[in-house]
Amino acid sequence: DLVIPDLSYRTGPYAAGGVPFSDGYQDYFALLNARDGGIGGEPVRVIECETAYNTERGVECYEATKGEGALIYQPLSTGITYQLIPRTTADNIPLHTMGYGRTSAANGEVFNWVFNYPANYWDAASVAVNYLLDENGGSLDGKTIALVYHNSAYGKEPIRTLEDLSALHGFTLTQLAVDHPGQEQKSQWLQIRRERPDYVLMWGWGVMNQVAVQEAANIGFPMENFIGNWWAGAEHDVTPAGMAANGYKSLNMNPITDYPVLSEIQSLVHEAGNAAGDGSNLGSVLYVRGMYAAMLAAEAIANAQDIHGVADVTPAMVRDGMEALEITNARMTELGMEGIGPEFAVTCQNHGGTGQGLVQQWNASAGVWEPLTGFISPDASVIAPLIAEDSAAFAAESGITPGCL
Amino acid sequence: MLYREAGDFKTSYQADSQTFPIAFDRWRYWAVLVIAFCVVPFFVNAYWANAILVPFLIYAIAAIGLNILTGYCGQVSLGTGGFMAVGAYACYKLMTSFPDVSIVIHIILAGGITAAVGAAFGLPSLRIKGFYLAVATLAAQFFLVWMFNKVSWFYNYSASGQINAPERFVAGIAVTGPNTAPWAQYMICLVFLTICALIARNLTRGTIGRSWMAIRDMDIAAEIIGVNPLKAKLTAFAVSSFFIGISGALFFAVYLGAVEVGEAFGIQKSFLVLFMIIIGGLGSLFGSFAGAAFLVLLPVALKVIGVDLLGWPTDLVAHLQLVIVGGLIMFFLIKEPHGLAQLWRVAKEKLRLWPFPY
Amino acid sequence: MMDGVAPYVTADGRQIGGVLMDMRGITLRFGGVEAIKNISFDIREGEIRAIIGPNGAGKSSMLNVISGFYHPQDGEVWFRGEKRKPMKPYQVARLGIARTFQNIALFEGMSVLDNIMTGRLTHMKTGLLAQAIWKGRAEAEEVANREIVEKVIDFLEIQAIRKTPVGRLPYGLKKRVELARALAAEPKLLLLDEPMAGMNVEEKEDMSRFILDVNDEFGTTIALIEHDMGVVMDLSDRVVVMDYGRKIGDGTPDEVRNNQEVIDAYLGVAHE
Amino acid sequence: MSADFLYGIEVVLNGLMAGVLYALVALGFVLIFKASGIFNFAQGVMALFAALTLVGIMEGQVPFAHLINAVFGTNIHHFGWQVPAILAIFLTVLVMIAFAWAVQHFVFRHLVGQEPIILFMATIGLAYFLEGVGDLMWGSSIRTLALGLPQGGSLWVEEMTNGLGGDDFYGFFIDKLDMVATLVALVLVAGLVAFAQYTKQGRAMRAVADDHQAALSVGISLSYIWVLVWSLAGIVALVAGVMWGAKSGVQFSLSLIALKALPVLMLGGFTSIPGAIVGGMIIGVGEKLFEYTIGAPYLGGATENWFAYMLALVFLVFRPQGLFGERIIERV
Amino acid sequence: MPDSKETLLEVNNIEVIYNHVILVLKGVSLNVPKGGITALLGGNGAGKTTTLKAISNLLHSERGEVTKGSVIYRGEPVHHLSPEALVKKGVVQVMEGRHCFEHLTIEENLLTGAYTRRDGGAAVAADLEMVYTYFPRLKERRKSQAGYTSGGEQQMCAIGRALMSRPETILLDEPSMGLAPQLVEEIFTIVKNLNENEGVSFLLAEQNTNVALRFAHQGYILESGRVVMEGPAAELRENPDVKEFYLGMSDEGRKSFRDVRSYRRRKRWLA
Numbered sequence A: 001d002l003v004i005p006d007l008s009y010r011t012g013p014y015a016a017g018g019v020p021f022s023d024g025y026q027d028y029f030a031l032l033n034a035r036d037g038g039i040g041g042e043p044v045r046v047i048e049c050e051t052a053y054n055t056e057r058g059v060e061c062y063e064a065t066k067g068e069g070a071l072i073y074q075p076l077s078t079g080i081t082y083q084l085i086p087r088t089t090a091d092n093i094p095l096h097t098m099g100y101g102r103t104s105a106a107n108g109e110v111f112n113w114v115f116n117y118p119a120n121y122w123d124a125a126s127v128a129v130n131y132l133l134d135e136n137g138g139s140l141d142g143k144t145i146a147l148v149y150h151n152s153a154y155g156k157e158p159i160r161t162l163e164d165l166s167a168l169h170g171f172t173l174t175q176l177a178v179d180h181p182g183q184e185q186k187s188q189w190l191q192i193r194r195e196r197p198d199y200v201l202m203w204g205w206g207v208m209n210q211v212a213v214q215e216a217a218n219i220g221f222p223m224e225n226f227i228g229n230w231w232a233g234a235e236h237d238v239t240p241a242g243m244a245a246n247g248y249k250s251l252n253m254n255p256i257t258d259y260p261v262l263s264e265i266q267s268l269v270h271e272a273g274n275a276a277g278d279g280s281n282l283g284s285v286l287y288v289r290g291m292y293a294a295m296l297a298a299e300a301i302a303n304a305q306d307i308h309g310v311a312d313v314t315p316a317m318v319r320d321g322m323e324a325l326e327i328t329n330a331r332m333t334e335l336g337m338e339g340i341g342p343e344f345a346v347t348c349q350n351h352g353g354t355g356q357g358l359v360q361q362w363n364a365s366a367g368v369w370e371p372l373t374g375f376i377s378p379d380a381s382v383i384a385p386l387i388a389e390d391s392a393a394f395a396a397e398s399g400i401t402p403g404c405l
Numbered sequence B: 001m002l003y004r005e006a007g008d009f010k011t012s013y014q015a016d017s018q019t020f021p022i023a024f025d026r027w028r029y030w031a032v033l034v035i036a037f038c039v040v041p042f043f044v045n046a047y048w049a050n051a052i053l054v055p056f057l058i059y060a061i062a063a064i065g066l067n068i069l070t071g072y073c074g075q076v077s078l079g080t081g082g083f084m085a086v087g088a089y090a091c092y093k094l095m096t097s098f099p100d101v102s103i104v105i106h107i108i109l110a111g112g113i114t115a116a117v118g119a120a121f122g123l124p125s126l127r128i129k130g131f132y133l134a135v136a137t138l139a140a141q142f143f144l145v146w147m148f149n150k151v152s153w154f155y156n157y158s159a160s161g162q163i164n165a166p167e168r169f170v171a172g173i174a175v176t177g178p179n180t181a182p183w184a185q186y187m188i189c190l191v192f193l194t195i196c197a198l199i200a201r202n203l204t205r206g207t208i209g210r211s212w213m214a215i216r217d218m219d220i221a222a223e224i225i226g227v228n229p230l231k232a233k234l235t236a237f238a239v240s241s242f243f244i245g246i247s248g249a250l251f252f253a254v255y256l257g258a259v260e261v262g263e264a265f266g267i268q269k270s271f272l273v274l275f276m277i278i279i280g281g282l283g284s285l286f287g288s289f290a291g292a293a294f295l296v297l298l299p300v301a302l303k304v305i306g307v308d309l310l311g312w313p314t315d316l317v318a319h320l321q322l323v324i325v326g327g328l329i330m331f332f333l334i335k336e337p338h339g340l341a342q343l344w345r346v347a348k349e350k351l352r353l354w355p356f357p358y
Numbered sequence C: 001m002m003d004g005v006a007p008y009v010t011a012d013g014r015q016i017g018g019v020l021m022d023m024r025g026i027t028l029r030f031g032g033v034e035a036i037k038n039i040s041f042d043i044r045e046g047e048i049r050a051i052i053g054p055n056g057a058g059k060s061s062m063l064n065v066i067s068g069f070y071h072p073q074d075g076e077v078w079f080r081g082e083k084r085k086p087m088k089p090y091q092v093a094r095l096g097i098a099r100t101f102q103n104i105a106l107f108e109g110m111s112v113l114d115n116i117m118t119g120r121l122t123h124m125k126t127g128l129l130a131q132a133i134w135k136g137r138a139e140a141e142e143v144a145n146r147e148i149v150e151k152v153i154d155f156l157e158i159q160a161i162r163k164t165p166v167g168r169l170p171y172g173l174k175k176r177v178e179l180a181r182a183l184a185a186e187p188k189l190l191l192l193d194e195p196m197a198g199m200n201v202e203e204k205e206d207m208s209r210f211i212l213d214v215n216d217e218f219g220t221t222i223a224l225i226e227h228d229m230g231v232v233m234d235l236s237d238r239v240v241v242m243d244y245g246r247k248i249g250d251g252t253p254d255e256v257r258n259n260q261e262v263i264d265a266y267l268g269v270a271h272e
Numbered sequence D: 001m002s003a004d005f006l007y008g009i010e011v012v013l014n015g016l017m018a019g020v021l022y023a024l025v026a027l028g029f030v031l032i033f034k035a036s037g038i039f040n041f042a043q044g045v046m047a048l049f050a051a052l053t054l055v056g057i058m059e060g061q062v063p064f065a066h067l068i069n070a071v072f073g074t075n076i077h078h079f080g081w082q083v084p085a086i087l088a089i090f091l092t093v094l095v096m097i098a099f100a101w102a103v104q105h106f107v108f109r110h111l112v113g114q115e116p117i118i119l120f121m122a123t124i125g126l127a128y129f130l131e132g133v134g135d136l137m138w139g140s141s142i143r144t145l146a147l148g149l150p151q152g153g154s155l156w157v158e159e160m161t162n163g164l165g166g167d168d169f170y171g172f173f174i175d176k177l178d179m180v181a182t183l184v185a186l187v188l189v190a191g192l193v194a195f196a197q198y199t200k201q202g203r204a205m206r207a208v209a210d211d212h213q214a215a216l217s218v219g220i221s222l223s224y225i226w227v228l229v230w231s232l233a234g235i236v237a238l239v240a241g242v243m244w245g246a247k248s249g250v251q252f253s254l255s256l257i258a259l260k261a262l263p264v265l266m267l268g269g270f271t272s273i274p275g276a277i278v279g280g281m282i283i284g285v286g287e288k289l290f291e292y293t294i295g296a297p298y299l300g301g302a303t304e305n306w307f308a309y310m311l312a313l314v315f316l317v318f319r320p321q322g323l324f325g326e327r328i329i330e331r332v
Numbered sequence E: 001m002p003d004s005k006e007t008l009l010e011v012n013n014i015e016v017i018y019n020h021v022i023l024v025l026k027g028v029s030l031n032v033p034k035g036g037i038t039a040l041l042g043g044n045g046a047g048k049t050t051t052l053k054a055i056s057n058l059l060h061s062e063r064g065e066v067t068k069g070s071v072i073y074r075g076e077p078v079h080h081l082s083p084e085a086l087v088k089k090g091v092v093q094v095m096e097g098r099h100c101f102e103h104l105t106i107e108e109n110l111l112t113g114a115y116t117r118r119d120g121g122a123a124v125a126a127d128l129e130m131v132y133t134y135f136p137r138l139k140e141r142r143k144s145q146a147g148y149t150s151g152g153e154q155q156m157c158a159i160g161r162a163l164m165s166r167p168e169t170i171l172l173d174e175p176s177m178g179l180a181p182q183l184v185e186e187i188f189t190i191v192k193n194l195n196e197n198e199g200v201s202f203l204l205a206e207q208n209t210n211v212a213l214r215f216a217h218q219g220y221i222l223e224s225g226r227v228v229m230e231g232p233a234a235e236l237r238e239n240p241d242v243k244e245f246y247l248g249m250s251d252e253g254r255k256s257f258r259d260v261r262s263y264r265r266r267k268r269w270l271a
């Protein structure tokens, strides 16, 4: 069988985000098992392991599951990703960090075993700025943008990109760090109220998101000028603030619509009593993202089966499948997920996909995230050099000679 | 009688003050050492090394360190995470600045640097006592973490602020980096732990140890009989931080390989190590080991039982795990407030009297 | 010796030397409470000096002044012919002044042996590094000091409880261990604060014997606070009497016993 | 007046109110410490638990649904009714009292006379336990607290003060929730101070903190006193949980607010109820002002956490028992 | 001798173990008659304190346990009662080593003594005055924190605090410890007065055998956790062994402490 570990977190400070993602991830594999008897006829076995978003437990989970023949890891934590990059590389198991983790892993020549398609944090920063450019008729000259970020590796990721972009487009960037957990953000928001930046971008996760949305509403910051990244744009981030959150925007890489696959999951998985969670998250932003991640993994495995001609693939084969992955609109439609993500193709040089993202907006009265735009492309001319630089530094530091496997 | 003291007469004070005055204990001690050094390395696999043994060994060093400060000298500290971070970042800076110097030296130097930082943060202990001091050490914890997060020099200006341990060798064998063999990871930690434990043992049985304990038990009386409180407290902070720094360096370089300060060395770490020594037994080296083993093993064991054997949903198990760990802590304290070490001592005393009940 | 005070020989043939410790005009206040009011007295080398007085008279406070724990607002402390600068208690201990406490101040978490070994701290000098290595200097020092401590243990007949944690000991034995700890320091001047409280006659006799023997064999000077008049009168060479922070009497036991003010304030009607 | 200066004042005002919110958490600590010498690490988790229970009851959720479903293979979640807020608060208070009783009966009764650090450890066990129970009972997702507490800046204040400064001064910002919290906190503090200082139980409580054994020997019932204070602390935790939960939703991180209360405790003194509120205000103002004047402009921000502790530390060096704490008695 | 032979408190063959392993009392039995003063004598570590704590149920917090035997108060077994329930029944203990509430003032300390009383503030105030007349020194220091008073003052405070609860039985553990001689007399006079005028019964552990036997009606002598001798106080006072080892008298009367040296050594040898 095909072993897929799911390093989830259903407890601890970030459980609210961890639960729906994991539900979606597992439910999709359950669907494949129920509907297709697995992937290429080989049943999928998901091993869930609780990390509580804690790096040591992440390592423990990794070590506990890798012996089972784990094919691909998706830890949903930048911290754990950093632990796993050297380990998975040494153990020859692919690591997929979808929209998080180490951005420069997009350079597949340095990070042979790490993939972060379809987009990464630097893409996200650029997409957000491009969106704002669009809103402002192509120029952000003289505008101010404040970045409210989680004071951790994760939160600091976009800073360098945004700095470059601010130089490029002439906007002023203010940085406001929020320490974990982020319950108290009065200072940051008072500062925002004083300085009245035109836009606020947010790199948040966990309780920080809910508090930020509430505080923004409190100071009367126009919600439509407040944009979170794709980890600050789930339902639970906005519901605690109630109507006050109406109009808040965020990035997303998987728009929320009525995907046909969801009803299949409903009938074949949930109603059969095989739901991973309590079933309440079906169709939510992070659920769909988890499902999307599972789909990408399944496609890569199917790819690997094609390439190598065996059903019971090894992790190394899955890596080959990932490197040859091509997601097309046709395929997504076929899978009942039309438009769940951009079209993209992975190559040895580019493990990062196209980097596209879209902007969605919260409609509080309806209680739904409404996609505002189509997929927006990041500014490759800014991102590519940054990735090249960072991955080169890593290669030098760890004595890696870049190249394809 | 299985276990006896009778017939174990000492003819010199030297023999009397040895670590294990009872022959049976001595045997067991040597047996454990032999197994740890000569048997385990041949059997250890990646899972055992990474999930259990290496964290256990490293936490044991940290627990010994904190136990010196809290258990022996009575100064409750919640700055352990911060001090481990000092060790880790010092080690990182040394490793990257002097790549040709042996990692062993780097780790020891990291301990030394941590000792200096620890002693500096120990200064307020002259005025501040008890829980006030415990809370005050949080100032160190938060400040250090903030500093390692903010000052990019510490993480060599990397984009995310993560630090990664480059590959380093001891006698030609990789001990850090992705290609380290599990047994090598295990051995380097074991060697450090053994040496640290020996040093700790020596310090705690002699003059310094007694001045620490005197300060702990009654600081005023200690001062009146001639203990210089400044010296006693600062040495305790320094020695303790030395060990904690070493454990932080190992934690970063050998165990995790990459850390982010807030996540790896946050306040949770301070609490965790404190829990270890309290559960294990304050003022007992054995307790440091027992506590570290308990808190490293228990969650893993519960998870294995719950998820792998009983097949329960992971979230349910995770929640039950909290309930059980919490429940056990309370249960043990009620049974024996002085920790696992004391439980062990009482068991031995009972054994000694066996078959009579008292 | 010092101060030109002539040595004298007591009835039982002990040699009393010059002034060892001289308290001059000590005044100690705590907020509004004046615990000691301008008291002067001296302690001479080799003698047993008792301090008595009603509860709250300021006796313990006086010992605390001597051991540097309380700092008097006024007055001078002279030790061995020199005026003592304001000192921290541990510095005083290093001058060779050891003491016991009224409310037992043993280190509850340590064994009897370790408690007594702490008494030797002022004599132990090896550095941190040597102790970390242990073998060699640290061990040699430990053994040498342990020998002295064992002598004290033998002397006080507490061999059997050597390894017992002091927390488990009954009150009387704790007092004895405290004395042992003080003796282990081989002090010049030994301060005892109610060493016999909570003992029965048999034990008091034991304790008296120890005190006399220390005084006799090692020539240790002793200052002692005690409420048992039998003990005070029998043991001490000279007695200071305090009341409400004032000195109301000073002299040989007989002089004090017949001092009317002392009788009124403290002894009460005809004591035995 | 210059806008910078006015904003400084605004920061101070907001610091005061943030401080009150910290104080709400600190109060629970103080109560228990005062009555038993127990440093209650579980206070934060209690706040979370109380708030979770309140929401759970209001929404008519079945407690332990997940566990029941897993064991019996059922699929139940809700009773299908909604409980009005007032009733739910009342029921939650009952739950907290039951909790207090259980804590005393199963744990602390057996630990009478132990050293403070052991008691502290027991509360750590309790924190784990309660966190697990809370999760099992009510699940770990984020809940919205629909008590209808006012939120958002007070327009009235903003308009009244708008004219004080120039064009770039927008009037003072004061959160309505903070104002409510301040009011509640003041009432609580006044009540608790009266209780502790002027009642027999209050005196008994302080006696218990000094010496468990002696308290027993004069006939003070430790059980009674402890159930009483733990109940009070539970109620205070509920208030804190509600106030903080209104900002962030009720979720795990609520238990971490305890960390914001510790410097407050330290500064105010572990044993002083008014100390909690005064300490809270000093910390609140101190950290916000530092962040405003130095932290954000020069140090890259996010200085509040450590600054609060440093501030408290500096205070302690001069007053080791905190502002209003009981003097630490040093005698031999 | 109290005229009634009625037994108020009965301790039957109790065994006490500390820490699960240390056996301290090895079958102690006592009878405290109603309205009597019973002295519990014995050397250091004999188990006096342990016996008193076993009666008042304070052992629990020291990790001690009564493993055998029973304690019966007024015909009811009480060893399962909590200490405070026992206080409500009228049994109060003055603990060895003072145990004042350090942070409370002397007066507050005394008032906590009245915690269990339900007879109103006036009665409590009257008793407070009574305690102050017994111990004028306490009145002077009433506003001081107990932690900052002298040893003797604390001892007075502890005794006064117990009196404040209007007990009918008082367990006194070394009341004379650390008190000036005239106060010792005074305390025993108070004991006697309370006993005679108010019918309070006493069980007192004392090292000051001399005084104790002078005031007590009957006594028990404890050695290493066993009762080795019991009887009316007057008889005990005359017993030659008691005289020698507890009263410090030989046939020639009291010896000087200075003269006991060699003699003591011999005694040990014999023992």
Ligand SMILES: Nc1ncnc2c1ncn2[C@@H]1O[C@H](COP(=O)(O)OP(=O)(O)OP(=O)(O)O)[C@@H](O)[C@H]1O
Pocket (backbone or CB within 6 Å): C030, C033, C034, C035, C053, C054, C055, C056, C057, C058, C059, C060, C061, C062, C102, D331, E141, E144, E148, E149, E150, E151, E152, E153, E178
């Ligand atoms: N640190 C202090 N702060 C305030 N008052 C104090 C302090 N130390 C002692 N006192 C007061 O000073 C007076 C003298 O106390 P001291 O302990 O010296 O008495 P003492 O003569 O030893 O009495 P006792 O025989 O009862 O032990 C007492 O009234 C006591 O309350």
Ligand SMILES: Nc1ncnc2c1ncn2[C@@H]1O[C@H](COP(=O)(O)OP(=O)(O)OP(=O)(O)O)[C@@H](O)[C@H]1O
Pocket (backbone or CB within 6 Å): C167, C168, C169, C170, C171, C172, C173, C198, E018, E019, E022, E024, E042, E043, E044, E045, E046, E047, E048, E049, E050, E051, E062, E096, E207
């Ligand atoms: N908490 C304890 N743990 C272990 N042993 C104890 C404990 N308390 C007392 N003991 C032991 O019990 C025995 C009796 O002690 P206890 O205190 O009852 O004696 P005592 O007759 O009151 O003596 P003293 O006159 O010195 O107060 C002693 O040998 C002592 O070592």
Ligand SMILES: CC(C)C[C@H](N)C(=O)O
Pocket (backbone or CB within 6 Å): A017, A076, A077, A078, A079, A100, A101, A154, A204, A205, A231
């Ligand atoms: C992975 C995500 C869920 C975001 C998270 N904050 C991180 O660690 O990157």
Ligand SMILES: [Mg+2]
Pocket (backbone or CB within 6 Å): C059, C060, C061, C102, C193, E150, E151, E152
């Ligand atoms: Mg005194």
Ligand SMILES: [Mg+2]
Pocket (backbone or CB within 6 Å): C170, C171, E048, E049, E050, E096, E173
């Ligand atoms: Mg006793």
